[in-house]
Amino acid sequence: MLRKADLRSTAVQKDWHLPAGSSSGSAHHMNTELFVLTYGALVAQLCKDLQNDEDINKELDNMGYNIGVRLIEDFLAHSDVRRCHSFYETVDVISKVAFKMYLGVVPNVICKDPAGDEYSLLLERNPLVNFLEDLPDNHSSLWYSNLLCGILRGALKMVNLATDVCFVQDRLKGDKETEIQIKFLRKLEGSKLMGHK
Amino acid sequence: MTTHPLRKTDPALQNTELFVLTYGALVAQLCKDLQNDEDINKELDNMGYNIGVRLIEDFLAHSDVRRCHSFYETVDVISKVAFKMYLGVVPNVICKDPAGDEYSLLLERNPLVNFLEDLPDNHSSLWYSNLLCGILRGALKMVNLATDVCFVQDRLKGDKETEIQIKFLRKLEGSKLMGHK
Numbered sequence: 442m443l444r445k446a447d448l449r450s451t452a453v454q455k456d457w458h459l460p461a462g463s464s465s466g467s468a469h470h471m472n473t474e475l476f477v478l479t480y481g482a483l484v485a486q487l488c489k490d491l492q493n494d495e496d497i498n499k500e501l502d503n504m505g506y507n508i509g510v511r512l513i514e515d516f517l518a519h520s521d522v523r524r525c526h527s528f529y530e531t532v533d534v535i536s537k538v539a540f541k542m543y544l545g546v547v548p549n550v551i552c553k554d555p556a557g558d559e560y561s562l563l564l565e566r567n568p569l570v571n572f573l574e575d576l577p578d579n580h581s582s583l584w585y586s587n588l589l590c591g592i593l594r595g596a597l598k599m600v601n602l603a604t605d606v607c608f609v610q611d612r613l614k615g616d617k618e619t620e621i622q623i624k625f626l627r628k629l630e631g632s633k634l635m636g637h638k
Numbered sequence: 639m640t641t642h643p644l645r646k647t648d649p650a651l652q653n654t655e656l657f658v659l660t661y662g663a664l665v666a667q668l669c670k671d672l673q674n675d676e677d678i679n680k681e682l683d684n685m686g687y688n689i690g691v692r693l694i695e696d697f698l699a700h701s702d703v704r705r706c707h708s709f710y711e712t713v714d715v716i717s718k719v720a721f722k723m724y725l726g727v728v729p730n731v732i733c734k735d736p737a738g739d740e741y742s743l744l745l746e747r748n749p750l751v752n753f754l755e756d757l758p759d760n761h762s763s764l765w766y767s768n769l770l771c772g773i774l775r776g777a778l779k780m781v782n783l784a785t786d787v788c789f790v791q792d793r794l795k796g797d798k799e800t801e802i803q804i805k806f807l808r809k810l811e812g813s814k815l816m817g818h819k
Contacts, residue, residue, distance in 0.1 A: 474693060474696040475657055475689075475693060475724045476656055476657040476660060478689040478692060478693060479657060479660055479661055479664060479689065479769070480660055481689075482664060482685045482688070482689060483660060483663060483664045483667065486664065486667050486668065486671070486685075487667065489671075490667070490670075490671055504663040504667075507663070508656075508659040508660065508662075508663060511659060511753065512655060512656060512659055515655040543655075543656045572692065588660070588663075
């Protein structure tokens with residue numbers, strides 16, 4: 442299980458596309474706290490409303506999707522990322538730029554299949570669970586951070602990539618790792634936000 | 639949402655967007671669950687309170703604030719340090735009574751409503767950002783100040799200003815987090 446005390450200090454990761462003079466670790470960390478606590482309130486509310494973990498997971502994913510389709514614009518506006526030429530590059534940007542920017546962490550990326558269509562993000566540290574020791578009682582099948590999967594799916598949709606994004610492991614559940622799987626399904630028609638920069 | 643050229647890669651603003659959108663999802667969920675705006679306002683305030691009693695520790699750990707010697711100083715810190723740190727804005731502080739126990743925070747800009755034009759339909763009495771009031775109340779409780787915090791105006795409702803009123807009620811016993819720094 443994650444221990445709160447372990448989560449605070451992290452080695453400084455190399456900032457990708459963030460200014461060298463940024464107030465760095467501490468500013469990121471503080472803003473994340475308000476988000477983390479609010480996220481906790483959201484999950485708690487859903488646990489009140491829905492009995493079934495599967496329904497909660499689904500609702501978090503849907504909410505995340507609606508957030509992702511809007512957050513992508515903010516992301517593209519505030520980062521220097523160029524158009525990606527492979528799914529690997531896309532996942533790399535997600536890990537090194539997007540996760541860093543919004544959660545202050547950089548997950549490790551591993552490739553799950555030789556065709557290069559499936560990757561996993563391994564979160565050494567998940568800020569969303571900063572204030573949690575365990576899953577809430579009676580919610581052993583909850584993917585607590587499932588909002589993230591929906592966000593990624595929604596954001597990628599807006600850059601014309603249909604993907605499948607889901608948790609496959611979560612330390613909060615007792616698993617060895619916290620792992621989000623991202624699978625490329627197909628390219629989508631239309632230019633939406635592509636071409637930005 | 640306007641993109642300020644100098645703040646292109648300001649971490650504070652970027653993190654705020656994810657928080658703002660998640661907050662929107664939270665309010666939307668409450669609007670589904672509760673019919674009455676009064677109940678939603680109350681629920682947001684309660685949730686905010688539970689957040690505030692924990693957020694204060696993070697705030698004190700990451701800011702350089704010293705012990706405040708008057709309620710005015712406290713409100714000043716809330717405006718210039720806390721709001722800045724968590725929402726990237728600095729509300730104006732005005733004093734509402736001569737005894738100095740009541741202040742208002744006037745938000746020129748409220749990041750929580752970045753993605754909103756209007757209140758959701760049928761929710762004309764909703765204090766959309768009411769979580770903030772609970773957060774302030776909970777945080778101040780942990781530094782031994784009992785306060786009353788509430789919205790009195792909201793541009794989202796058509797009011798002229800967005801105004802949070804903070805009223806000092808009394809000092810509380812016990813040292814909780816005071817003495818930090």
